[in-house]
Amino acid sequence: MRANCWMGRDTLEVLEVPDPHILNSRDAIVRVTSTAICGSDLHLVGGHVPTVKKGDILGHEFMGEVVEVGPGVSNLSVGDRVVVPFPIACGACFACQAGLYSVCENSNPNAGMAEKFMGHSPAGVFGYSHMLGGYAGGQAEYARVPFADVGPIKIEDDLPDEKVLFLSDILPTGYMGAEMCDIKPGQTVAVWGAGPVGQFAVASAYMLGAERVICIDRFPYRLNHAQRAGAQTLNYEEVDVLDALRDMTGGHGPDACIDAVGMEGHHPTPALYAYDRVRQTTRLETERPSALREAILSCRNGGVVSVIGEYAGMLDKFPMGSLMNRSLTLRTGQCHVQRYMKPLLERIRRGDIDPSFVISHRMPLREAPHGFELFKNRQDECNKVVLTP
Numbered sequence: 001m002r003a004n005c006w007m008g009r010d011t012l013e014v015l016e017v018p019d020p021h022i023l024n025s026r027d028a029i030v031r032v033t034s035t036a037i038c039g040s041d042l043h044l045v046g047g048h049v050p051t052v053k054k055g056d057i058l059g060h061e062f063m064g065e066v067v068e069v070g071p072g073v074s075n076l077s078v079g080d081r082v083v084v085p086f087p088i089a090c091g092a093c094f095a096c097q098a099g100l101y102s103v104c105e106n107s108n109p110n111a112g113m114a115e116k117f118m119g120h121s122p123a124g125v126f127g128y129s130h131m132l133g134g135y136a137g138g139q140a141e142y143a144r145v146p147f148a149d150v151g152p153i154k155i156e157d158d159l160p161d162e163k164v165l166f167l168s169d170i171l172p173t174g175y176m177g178a179e180m181c182d183i184k185p186g187q188t189v190a191v192w193g194a195g196p197v198g199q200f201a202v203a204s205a206y207m208l209g210a211e212r213v214i215c216i217d218r219f220p221y222r223l224n225h226a227q228r229a230g231a232q233t234l235n236y237e238e239v240d241v242l243d244a245l246r247d248m249t250g251g252h253g254p255d256a257c258i259d260a261v262g263m264e265g266h267h268p269t270p271a272l273y274a275y276d277r278v279r280q281t282t283r284l285e286t287e288r289p290s291a292l293r294e295a296i297l298s299c300r301n302g303g304v305v306s307v308i309g310e311y312a313g314m315l316d317k318f319p320m321g322s323l324m325n326r327s328l329t330l331r332t333g334q335c336h337v338q339r340y341m342k343p344l345l346e347r348i349r350r351g352d353i354d355p356s357f358v359i360s361h362r363m364p365l366r367e368a369p370h371g372f373e374l375f376k377n378r379q380d381e382c383n384k385v386v387l388t389p
């Protein structure tokens with residue numbers, strides 16, 4: 001089959017690789033019909049995530065048709081159409097029983113590697129480094145799906161791929177970001193990052209009752225997307241974000257702040273950005289946490305800072321004094337996608353949200369490296385790329 005492979009820092013190639021096979025009784029093989037490029041894939045491609053190896057197949061957002069099931073999978077049949085969640089989860093361990101699927105204790109065969117970086121291991125993830133299991137990803141014609149009796153959700157009506165594909169990651173991730181804010185009626189939520197996850201966080205904050213959502217980015221076309229989702233917007237290259245948010249909230253600051261940027265933040269203060277950039281490149285710190293710093297400093301006293309942007313390691317100049325002295329709550333996590341797929345599919349069916357609004361580019365799988373280039377360089381107003389094998 002054909003698959004999009006990581007061949008070294010900033011190098012991707014679509015290659016012929018062996019087809020996947022059933023390895024365990026609870027596996028299924030899915031023929032991929034749609035897959036997407038995610039912002040977190042850029043961190044892998046740029047070499048910011050350790051333990052990626054030459055030849056690894058990328059992709060953790062995919063859906064398709066079941067073509068084979070192991071003997072332990074009784075809820076799926078050949079021919080079923082499914083969306084596959086990006087965290088791989090067993091459904092039975094302590095974490096899964098608590099609904100914390102992205103920290104499943106049984107799905108990462110390389111847990112020892114992750115423990116060295118993080119103390120304990122999170123769940124295995126498709127196409128996301130050996131530290132997270134070394135699983136082949138879904139930017140391919142076929143994928144092996146472990147614990148297929150737990151993760152994939154069947155799509156039984158004729159909703160097109162583009163409306164349901166993002167149940168695999170970014171829609172639930174944006175939704176969980178808003179849910180962690182415990183939004184009360186009348187509240188204001190600020191979202192850093194107007195990429196697709198930020199756009200879904202904006203839409204979700206409204207679905208969960210926010211009165212006003214303010215979105216912060218520097219790319220006008222992304223801010224336009226956020227406006228279409230209902231947000232007021234701030235371009236941090238044009239205004240001082242802290243001052244602007246204070247002015248917009250009677251001096252209090254937003255009730256909740258969502259970091260949908262993560263580790264590769266850009267910073268309007270060149271000195272601090274350069275400082276982070278040098279430290280990140282020399283591996284003294286692994287993150288450039290400019291959005292997170294600003295989210296913490298901006299949040300009103302007693303508010304919630306919700307982090308859904310991707311982080312992988314250590315960070316520096318973290319405003320712990322602000323967090324502690326002002327009674328802020330910090331909430332975070334890789335999305336427990338399995339928990340949100342059914343209710344969000346229901347919302348899509350009801351027409352509360354049509355997630356396909358984030359798609360800017362559609363192309364065949366063999367053009368995946370080109371799609372990554374467009375997305376990485378924000379060329380051609382690239383917002384979200386969907387690949388079809």
Ligand SMILES: [Zn+2]
Nearest residue numbers: 038040061169
């Ligand atoms: Zn993703």
Ligand SMILES: [Zn+2]
Nearest residue numbers: 090093096104
């Ligand atoms: Zn589990």
